[in-house]
Amino acid sequence: MFERRDHEDDAMVIFQPHGRRGSFKKGTSILDAAKELGVDISSVCGGRGLCGKCKVKIVKGSDYLSPADPSELKFLTKEEIEAGYRLACCAKIFAPCEVLVLVPERSRVGKQRLQTEGFEVPVMRFNPAVRKYFIEMSPPTLENATFDDEMVIKALAQHYNLLDVDFHYEVLRFLPKVLRDSNWKITVTVWKNTIIDVEPGDTTNRCFGFACDIGSTKLAGFLMDLNTGKVLSVAARMNPQISYGEDILTRLTYVLLNGWKGLEDLQKAVVNGINEMIEECCEKAGVKPEEIYETVFVGNTAMMMYFLKIWPEFVAKSPFQPPRMGGVNLPAREAGIKCHPRANLYFLDTIGGWVGADNVANMIVTKLFDSEKLGMCIDVGTNTEIGIGCKATGVWYSSCASGPAFEGMMIKYGMRAADGAIEKIAIDPETLEPSYRVIGDTKPVGICGSGIVDIMAELFKSGIIDWSGRFNKELAERTRRIRLGPDGWEYVIAWKEETASGEHDIVFTQKDVREIQKAKAAIHAVASILCKLHNVTEKDINVLYVVGAFGNYIDPESARTIGMYPEVPIDRIKFVGNSAGTGARMALISVDEREYITKAIKEGRIRHFEIAAYPKFNDEYVSSMYLPHKDLKRFPETIELIIRLGTHPEIKRALELKA
Numbered sequence: 001m002f003e004r005r006d007h008e009d010d011a012m013v014i015f016q017p018h019g020r021r022g023s024f025k026k027g028t029s030i031l032d033a034a035k036e037l038g039v040d041i042s043s044v045c046g047g048r049g050l051c052g053k054c055k056v057k058i059v060k061g062s063d064y065l066s067p068a069d070p071s072e073l074k075f076l077t078k079e080e081i082e083a084g085y086r087l088a089c090c091a092k093i094f095a096p097c098e099v100l101v102l103v104p105e106r107s108r109v110g111k112q113r114l115q116t117e118g119f120e121v122p123v124m125r126f127n128p129a130v131r132k133y134f135i136e137m138s139p140p141t142l143e144n145a146t147f148d149d150e151m152v153i154k155a156l157a158q159h160y161n162l163l164d165v166d167f168h169y170e171v172l173r174f175l176p177k178v179l180r181d182s183n184w185k186i187t188v189t190v191w192k193n194t195i196i197d198v199e200p201g202d203t204t205n206r207c208f209g210f211a212c213d214i215g216s217t218k219l220a221g222f223l224m225d226l227n228t229g230k231v232l233s234v235a236a237r238m239n240p241q242i243s244y245g246e247d248i249l250t251r252l253t254y255v256l257l258n259g260w261k262g263l264e265d266l267q268k269a270v271v272n273g274i275n276e277m278i279e280e281c282c283e284k285a286g287v288k289p290e291e292i293y294e295t296v297f298v299g300n301t302a303m304m305m306y307f308l309k310i311w312p313e314f315v316a317k318s319p320f321q322p323p324r325m326g327g328v329n330l331p332a333r334e335a336g337i338k339c340h341p342r343a344n345l346y347f348l349d350t351i352g353g354w355v356g357a358d359n360v361a362n363m364i365v366t367k368l369f370d371s372e373k374l375g376m377c378i379d380v381g382t383n384t385e386i387g388i389g390c391k392a393t394g395v396w397y398s399s400c401a402s403g404p405a406f407e408g409m410m411i412k413y414g415m416r417a418a419d420g421a422i423e424k425i426a427i428d429p430e431t432l433e434p435s436y437r438v439i440g441d442t443k444p445v446g447i448c449g450s451g452i453v454d455i456m457a458e459l460f461k462s463g464i465i466d467w468s469g470r471f472n473k474e475l476a477e478r479t480r481r482i483r484l485g486p487d488g489w490e491y492v493i494a495w496k497e498e499t500a501s502g503e504h505d506i507v508f509t510q511k512d513v514r515e516i517q518k519a520k521a522a523i524h525a526v527a528s529i530l531c532k533l534h535n536v537t538e539k540d541i542n543v544l545y546v547v548g549a550f551g552n553y554i555d556p557e558s559a560r561t562i563g564m565y566p567e568v569p570i571d572r573i574k575f576v577g578n579s580a581g582t583g584a585r586m587a588l589i590s591v592d593e594r595e596y597i598t599k600a601i602k603e604g605r606i607r608h609f610e611i612a613a614y615p616k617f618n619d620e621y622v623s624s625m626y627l628p629h630k631d632l633k634r635f636p637e638t639i640e641l642i643i644r645l646g647t648h649p650e651i652k653r654a655l656e657l658k659a
Contacts, residue, residue, distance in 0.1 A: 020038065072086060217242065219277060
């Protein structure tokens with residue numbers, strides 16, 4: 001998982017959630033390591049231990065750091081020290097080790113780019129599970145005495161035609177006092193058919209819900225007004241579970257090694273991040289967390305199990321069975337969510353395997369299973385999910401472990417989409433000189449996912465790498481940007497004088513090329529196999545929905561060029577952003593949407609196909625390793641462009657031989 005240390009006496013320091021890592025000598029402070037790697041940690045005093053702003057959490061390797069000094073004892077609380085927090089400027093390496101450092105949101109100078117927006121579509125019917133009702137009653141008399149709960153239930157039936165309701169036990173405990181203290185004028189909060197609260201006076205205008213997309217890398221939360229269906233505020237975070245593993249399988253390994261405690265650690269980490277978002281959203285909107293009466297969550301199958309503390313071992317073993325298909329309702333407080341004490345938590349359905357509630361939410365938005373025309377939906381991430389279908393055929397869904405390369409992991413200068421990340425690259429095919437754009441308009445630190453897809457496409461189009469992904473070393477005679485480095489042949493994107501650290505050139509290596517080839521091949525192989533199952537070709541796809549934050553920033557032309565996406569015409573590609581978040585919001589404000597999607601899954605209109613069961617998956621995967629594909633005729637527009645550029649005579653010869 002980690003890179004080797006340059007020398008046996010060096011320590012490997014990994015910063016999360018940035019995903020940056022490097023080898024450092026004894027005596028180096030965590031802050032100095034961060035500076036060299038371009039990791040943004042606030043340090044108002046310049047690293048002299050005077051401001052206390054550079055708080056970081058040492059997740060691994062604390063025993064190999066210098067003891068806490070007086071400055072840290074001054075700025076860190078007892079609880080923070082016990083939780084593993086240090087001041088980055090004071091904590092120094094004193095022995096060879098691996099140190100995993102989590103940089104909390106409050107200690108960062110610049111924020112990572114986290115998309116929360118998604119394509120908005122209207123719900124079938126505004127129908128939240130929670131509603132508030134104001135009722136006025138006459139006090140009981142000796143001549144007309146009845147039970148307190150019966151008086152409320154009859155009033156709801158009389159004024160709102162609300163039938164078959166009953167009280168949550170905990171509400172009964174304080175019902176008599178609230179009725180009399182309020183002079184029999186109360187607001188009743190009802191979740192489906194259960195009364196979960198009574199309050200004095202009229203509070204019907206204070207009814208809120210919270211929807212959340214739990215991504216493997218990112219969290220996005222939305223505070224909703226359940227009277228209007230409007231979004232009141234939004235918050236986003238990196239998923240704190242990253243400190244336990246960069247992808248879902250690494251986190252699974254952590255659970256298997258640590259048992260139920262490991263699962264508890266993952267659950268607490270994500271709940272803490274969610275509660276931070278709830279507090280932020282509430283503060284922005286002037287809402288109290290206890291005014292949130294329902295929460296809706298989505299995420300892939302692994303995220304569901306980590307969040308709900310369901311033992312996750314067997315979904316990773318053949319035949320890859322999830323524990324449950326239907327949605328899950330439970331008291332939100334059982335999961336530790338900061339909201340009303342009797343609020344409901346709803347986690348959407350699972351489609352199958354690793355295809356979970358986030359893609360159920362995508363289907364709520366796109367309604368692919370109800371479309372008259374064939375469509376495909378791709379959600380690119382460390383685990384990529386792909387669905388294809390229409391009303392006539394139903395939708396087949398599958399997934400692949402595309403790995404963390406698109407998040408910048410396993411790439412020498414890869415990083416996540418934060419300030420300092422190169423996000424856009426072009427290479428002049430004549431001079432082989434690059435031009436690039438950096439997030440935050442600063443000096444570059446590394447390269448993020450969208451830039452990684454771009455550099456792959458540009459290296460290929462300019463002829464720097466060939467059809468198989470191998471560097472064309474003969475071009476080293478034309479430019480010093482192509483050179484032999486410690487990891488083989490590489491291309492220099494930015495000279496060290498241009499970078500934020502000033503220490504290293506930012507390069508893209510032969511090893512980096514291979515990592516992206518493996519990731520994009522897995523994605524295209526699944527898309528291709530799903531087309532075969534439907535007896536269609538990629539040309540038959542009428543609309544390609546690209547969902548998720550990462551997909552929104554990828555240049556579709558670059559993705560097509562390397563064979564990551566099917567060669568669908570650009571005008572057929574539709575970016576829907578964080579549609580998982582949108583689908584969660586729609587499910588929060590409409591019970592109809594929940595019931596409709598559950599019915600579609602149960603009826604088999606949305607089905608899962610286990611890609612490991614396809615007998616020729618390896619053949620398709622190997623063919624998809626080529627740029628854009630071994631079968632060049634499957635990408636006619638890309639190949640036409642390559643031939644026009646004249647940068648790949650070997651491709652032209654291959655086509656002539658076939659002809």
